[in-house]
């Protein structure tokens with residue numbers, strides 16, 4: 002056989018690698034800050050992490066997993082899958098485990114969106130939905146959120162024949178508000194069956210209101226062919242560093258997502274620690290009790306300082322500052338940082354007059370209120 006001459010690729014000589022259309026228009030997700038200039042050990046109240054850490058059993062399980070770092074994880078995450086299914090009364094085969102909810106959100110977008118499709122979300126939606134959709138060259142449609150709440154009719158008004166996904170965060174980040182059972186049901190019923198309703202329930206465990214649902218009661222039903230609910234171990238369980246989330250949907254959707262899921266996306270230490278965390282109901286109860294103890298107190302204190310407070314059902318509170326120079330949200334953020342308290346500016350969510358503040362331990366919360374009182378009383 003005679004050797005073929007190499008193909009002449011000279012015509013490409015002037016070209017350079019180019020991200021596909023739209024990628025460079027995406028504004029990258031900006032995580033909460035974790036450092037403050039000139040402060041050695043600041044307190045991070047900007048990431049909605051669990052201030053109590055995590056379950057000691059989860060930590061022990063993580064350490065134990067260090068003994069098998071040479072082994073790939075179980076691609077199906079069977080032990081965690083079964084533990085989640087048992088705890089939430091779900092069918093194991095309808096679960097997809099992810100490297101945090103973040104990965105699942107990307108996978109959901111990739112599974113459903115073609116260029117020219119669109120997603121519908123609320124005005125203050127969590128940034129990951131839009132980033133993932135834009136990466137698929139889809140359009141992002143945002144419905145107004147009067148009073149910082151999802152408006153069912155406004156969301157539905159944006160749906161058209163190219164809508165493939167609708168995202169609801171329940172409770173929402175960064176607003177902390179929630180969509181009720183009735184609203185979610187109404188939304189789901191009115192959606193064309195071709196549109197998948199994605200309920201991101203990252204903060205669900207912090208909402209104990211009887212009218213709340215994380216969407217699982219809708220998703221469990223055999224007739225629920227177009228609803229996915231996601232949960233995370235990053236918040237109540239305090240395992241943000243390990244990156245574990247899960248999605249629950251109908252079998253055909255779980256199957257489709259699984260086809261593009263990286264096979265070993267959840268690591269052995271993460272899987273093991275998450276199983277242990279799920280079993281530690283005492284730690285979960287303590288974490289919830291802390292939030293339930295300090296959320297009303299902080300809400301009342303912020304209000305007492307004359308700040309606007311959005312009623313929260315999560316482990317953080319959205320606070321509105323005056324527009325008066327010297328008293329604005331960015332200035333408050335900077336002032337708090339000088340005292341070692343890092344909170345989250347949310348201008349990138351279209352909320353330049355607000356700060357999002359994670360609920361801390363008693364001493365943190367009291368310090369926060371004191372420093373804010375000082376900030377606001379400055380001449």
Ligand SMILES: Cc1ncc(COP(=O)(O)O)c(C=O)c1O
Nearest residue numbers: 101102103127174203233235246
């Ligand atoms: C609303 C919402 N969804 C998803 C996530 C991502 O969670 P995970 O840590 O599971 O990726 C976050 C993280 O802050 C969030 O606020």
